Amino acid sequence: MALPASIDTLKATIARRGGVARSNRFAIYMAHPSKKVNLINTDLSSILGNAARSVIQGGSVSLGSFLEDPRDIFLLCESVNIPGRQVATNEFFTDMKGVKRPYQFINDEVQMTFNLTNDYYMFKYMRSWMDAIIPTVGSSYRIGYKKEYTTDIVIQQLAGTNWIPVHGVVLRNAYPTQMSQVQLGNNMDNSVAQITATFTFDDWTEQSGIRGAATGITTGLSAISNAVGTVANIGKLF
DSSP, X not given: OOOOOOHHHHHHHHHHXXXXXXXXXXXXXXXXXXXXXXXXXXXHHHXXXXXXXXXXXXXXXXXXXXXXXXXXXXXXXXXXXXXXXXXXXXXXXXXXXEEEEEEEEXXXXXXXXXXXXXXXXXXXXHHHHHHHHSOOSSSOOOOOOHHHHOEEEEEEEEOSSXXXXXXXXXXXXXXXXEEOOOOOOTTOTTOOOEEEEEEEOSXXXXXXXXXXXXXXXXXXXXXXXXXXXXXXXXXXTO
């Protein structure tokens, strides 16, 4: 016999559990393994390119060109998936009947799609990360040490009405294994150029809401601290 239920019962259940999870409310936090989170943009070619485009269009050089906001990565992220997990099994036979026996688990890879800006920020970000794994400059093609090209990545599902995380996962020792091509075309006049990066990692663990909220604060404080250090080092050159 089915339990009695109605639309009011469904609404009460959703309300009791904090509402429905909105797919478009998310955040990601990651730091390039060879470059700490920083507020100072050290990519001189991008700065000059942005300044030239602004002047040509009748504008002026913006102070923002010299800054890297720690939120840039997740603001430019169009989509991401929270990884699932699969239990691998083998067939085990007793008499004539086969049953499945588990022997290991497999984590899904994570894909992130990013919108590209005119300075190709995320393209360069991913390309330099993959160059740290297998350098493409020179003839040695020496594979880097794992500690040199891996980092932890935080993916958060945010609440529907604010930026408080309700669920999060941490990808341990993650690194990109693939960067997609950039699709261009004459019939794409209303489209934004994008790239998709595929990440693999050792394992993933869940992150509590309190810890998740602290992640954004910690990222911002780290950026400020690193920016102060960068300015001090630049000052030593003059």
